[in-house]
Amino acid sequence: MRKSHGPAFSKQMIELVQCPTCKGKAVIKGVFHDLACAQCNASGWVVAATGEALPLEELVTQLSLRLQAAQRHISELKQPRATGPEAIYQEGNRRGAGGSNRTLD
Template structure:
């Protein structure tokens, strides 16, 4: 059953893309110095569908979602366990002298 009225129970995820004006750098080159990009509110990110800058409070929330997803991906890559033949070389089996790893080589 879909919710038909009232505020949303979950915060909507908005797809973000790099700002085309500053190419994600948050600053643009002026004549003599770098200036804050006005197209993306100096964040380097815009809404992917429309290309419009997000309000700052919404931008903070969406960047937090992106950061959490990146952290999850990093943790998955760090904790990936070896499979197949290399798994026996990665884990200690305590069959060697003094309880060390024995690989049979």
């Protein structure tokens, strides 16, 4: 059954790109000092489809979703994966007693 009204069941990630005005730095050069970029609400990110800044509550959520995805990717890259004959030896083949690993060593 499709949902027809109310909030979404899960938060969807919105595609973000760097702000073209500040080039993702969140500040622009003023005459005497740096000023917060008004185009992106001083975040450095805008919506890819429209180029508009997100409201601050939505921006925090979207940046958190991106950070969580990046952390998952980093943790996957840190886990070494066996290759070749070692991979076959390391994975459980469930051929032993009670479904345990049997290697025939």
